Amino acid sequence: MNKIEKLLLVHSFDVIFDGIDFAKKNHYTRIVNHIGLEPVKFFRFNNSRNGYFRLVSKILGSVSRFCR
Numbered sequence: 001m002n003k004i005e006k007l008l009l010v011h012s013f014d015v016i017f018d019g020i021d022f023a024k025k026n027h028y029t030r031i032v033n034h035i036g037l038e039p040v041k042f043f044r045f046n047n048s049r050n051g052y053f054r055l056v057s058k059i060l061g062s063v064s065r066f067c068r
Contacts (some may be wrong), residue, residue, distance in 0.1 A: 016062055025046075029055060031062045 015034040018037040020027055039062040045051035 007056075017058065018059060027051070027056075031059060033062070 017032045017034075018029055019032070020029045024045050025047050027047060028042060028044050030038065031040055032038055041056055043058065045054045
């Protein structure tokens with residue numbers, strides 16, 4: 001069992017925070033769970049349909065990884 005799995009056993013909340021820095025063309029975001037672990041590094045996404053789908057796929061991947 002790794003460190004992340006041990007921390008998740010201790011804490012029972014299933015919360016993901018997504019902080020987004022909005023700009024005109026490119027946005028930056030950071031996804032963190034309730035105990036401060038980052039399932040993915042911060043990343044940039046475009047102000048477009050494809051950028052939105054990239055953001056949603058990263059969030060859903062984070063939820064499936066950390067929230068059971």
